[in-house]
Amino acid sequence: VEAEIPDAQKTAWKKHSASGFTNKEDFEAAAIRHIETTLARSLYNCDEGAAYGGTALAFRDRLIIDWNKTQQSHTFADQKRVYYLSLEFLMGRALDNAMLNVGLKDVARDGLADLGFRMEDVIGIERDAALGNGGLGRLAACFLDSLASLDYPAWGYGLRYRYGIFKQEIINGYQVEVPDYWLDFNPWEFPRHDVTVDIQFYGNVRKYNDENGRQVSVWENGEIVTANAYDVPIPGYNTPTTNNLRLWSSKAASGEFDFQKFNSGEYEQSVHDQMRAETISAVLYPNDNLDRGKELRLKQQYFWCAASLHDIVRRFKKSKKAWKEFPNQIAIQLNDTHPTLAIPELQRILVDNEGLDWDTAWSIVVNTFGYTNHTVMAEALEKWSVPLIQHLLPRHLEIIYEINLHFLQYVERTFPKDRDMLSRVSIVEESNPKMIRMAYLAIVGSHKVNGVAELHSDLIKTTIFKDFVKIYGQDKFTNVTNGITPRRWLHQANPKLSELIASKLGGYDFLKDLTLLHKLEAYADDKQFRKAFQEIKYANKTRLANYIKETTGVSVNPAALFDIQVKRIHEYKRQQLNIFGVIHRYLALKAMTPEQRKKMQPRVSIFGGKAAPGYWMAKCIIHLVNEVGRVVNNDPEIGDALKVIFIEDYNVSKCEIIAPASDISEHISTAGTEASGTSNMKFVLNGGLIIGTCDGANIEITREIGEDNIFLFGNLAEDVEEIRHQHTYEGVLIDDGLQKVFDAIHNGMFGHSDEFSALTNTVVNHDHWLTSADFEAYCKTHDAIDEAFKDQEAWLHKTILAVARMGFFTADRCIEEYAEMIWNVEPQKIKQNGA
Ligand code: GPK
Incomplete structure (x- = not known):
């Protein structure tokens, strides 16, 4: 790639390439420039909020320089990458963390003092990025910090909720929930208007036989919603490695309005469609350790899984490698069962879109995914009703049934006389309505399943997943005790x-x-x-x-x-x-x-x-x-x-x-x-x-x-x-x-x-x-x-x-265990001066 760029262009670029501040003078220059131009404030109306904005934007610039280097270097090296799929990233504040991780907090403190501000007050202005409920979301945030700090090529994928976890007020001793609209000023995200994915819902499945007599399934006539990428840089501690957290935001497919409807006088309907699309990424479900089975939640899950997988597959296809290399290039970790639809989605992409045969595709899928379980409590284990999936994702339901069929045939061969076993482990629960047991689907579609502490990992093996240990053996199940950064x-x-x-x-x-x-x-x-x-x-x-x-x-x-x-x-x-x-x-x-x-x-x-x-x-x-x-x-x-x-x-x-x-x-x-x-x-x-x-x-x-x-x-x-x-x-x-x-x-x-x-x-x-x-x-x-x-x-x-x-x-130990036992990935050092 480098060779194709003319020398003159390279020279001009290198001469002006951003380098980022390292001392107080340059920090002040960067902060003041942002306060004056990006924020349109002056010396006379620079309050703490503006000081925060200027400081955050100055650090954002710095992070993005390292981010660019990291991404370029990872692309050139083309090593195996980790993708951490989590519906929750409970990040908290970013500025203090960014200053400490790049080692410039003292520089910024001195600079802010020159400008008349106390560091603690400026840090205190920032709103928490509260895209999570509790332990599960915070674990994902700690893992991102460790992945970057240990120089692993890794991306997080999540949803960009307009409203994170609600703000709690106590009024007369009672909890009152107040919406948390946190995005009015968020300097830490980069909208990628050019990175979009069209996601389909509803519709029907059409079958036909191709010229080789192979049956082909086409999922069509659905409703389309567009996923828009927003990138959040994740700086490692004391390393130039700066990884990416990509959050998806939903919007109506045609961009602004459906012009046909608009022109034919259905203005209200076109606005309504737009709002309906935006609803998908509007709000984090505020339940911890509880599954409520709401349709919009299933929409969120599919929207995010499909957008993320499309992105991952697009990146893989650029490398022009053979499909069998997919699991050698990509590890995807499922943070709980929330992203389990990624399993049938990847199978669908490989079979329906890329024309792989079922077994080849399935072996790629299983070798790509790992699943982390976070609870044994029945009320938290996700199930989705078959009619709901049938309605929203008709092709995925077929694929889930097919996965189940292959799985149950295998179980039957292995335990020929145990009919009870078949109904116990079936991905489809024979209730009314029938339900898809997402944890079972996640186990069947992953090569490793882990619990998050020793006792917990033992308990899942002896209680909720006991039969699966019999079927797959001990080695598929492992423990990675949690940690913190x-x-x-x-x-x-x-x-x-x-x-x-x-x-x-x-x-x-x-x-x-x-x-x-x-x-x-x-x-x-x-x-x-x-x-x-x-x-x-x-x-x-x-x-x-x-x-x-x-x-x-x-x-x-x-x-x-x-x-x-x-x-x-x-x-x-x-x-x-x-x-x-x-x-x-x-x-x-x-x-x-x-x-x-x-x-x-x-x-x-x-x-x-x-x-x-x-x-x-x-x-x-x-x-x-x-x-x-x-x-x-x-x-x-x-x-x-x-x-x-x-x-x-x-x-x-x-x-x-x-x-x-x-x-x-x-x-x-x-x-x-x-x-x-x-x-x-x-x-x-x-x-x-x-x-x-x-x-x-x-x-x-x-x-x-x-x-x-x-x-x-x-x-x-x-x-x-x-x-x-x-x-x-x-x-x-x-x-x-x-x-x-x-x-x-x-x-x-x-x-x-x-x-x-x-x-x-x-x-x-x-x-x-x-x-x-x-x-x-x-x-x-x-x-x-x-x-x-x-x-x-x-x-x-x-x-x-x-x-x-x-x-x-330490979460660093967790990441090393995941890397070795589950992902099979190596760290990759980024040179201080580019790839
Ligand atoms: C587990 F199942 C869930 C859930 O829905 N939300 C959540 O935060 C927690 N968790 C566990 O309750 C904690 O014990 C654990 O430390 C944490 O996940 C991270 O693994």
């Missing part, structure tokens, strides 16, 4: 701790090899180090206390024990256990004399998280937390002994303030329900300890950091079924302490008891989540925490050791 979750969220660590480890290499943290073990008994570590924790708690004061008006004492549970509100995550425990503590404090109360360890119980808008029970929990807070925080007898805080609108940027400020964080799901959890990793990495159940990654965290440095309690996963069985046949035994809590609620201590009867009744009637069975152990463990916290030196010893032993939980 230490760039955002240590260096960015907790710069002081990162600096302290760097001062002992002789630099910041640990940010790219987190196992180096083990060298901190030598400082666990070092008096000075402990003191510095403790001061940082105190400063971070003060930062959070100030935030709480500003946003809720409640003063909390940074010297108190900060006990934090922030995550989506879900019964299985058991925020109800936490708030019942808080009430139990409050009742105990009320029963004490003032002298006794003074001896108690002061606590601040902090909650945060969103409830899905239709999740009544989760909303009751939020309401109860807020009402308990109102009563406890205004009780003059209690004072600093206990404060109960609900932080409104928990999101990624708030987590960056919250995670460094915990003494204890709560990861207390019913054993066997939380696939991994990732906030558990964030809190320990930032010098806090965990109270947790033997669930998800808590188990591996315990193994790594040592059982003296974590507070585990509660029934084990293997015993849960038995206890539920007892509940059904013998009734629920309500713990005495919990009964007192329920009595207080019923007596109206926290407002009208009707408001909370659903919450208490579900425990009394079924206690599916073992709230009562685990209550006593939970409260006792909190008492043990109070005791342990009193000995600050011993506490510091534990927290420092824990930090030192968290190296395993």
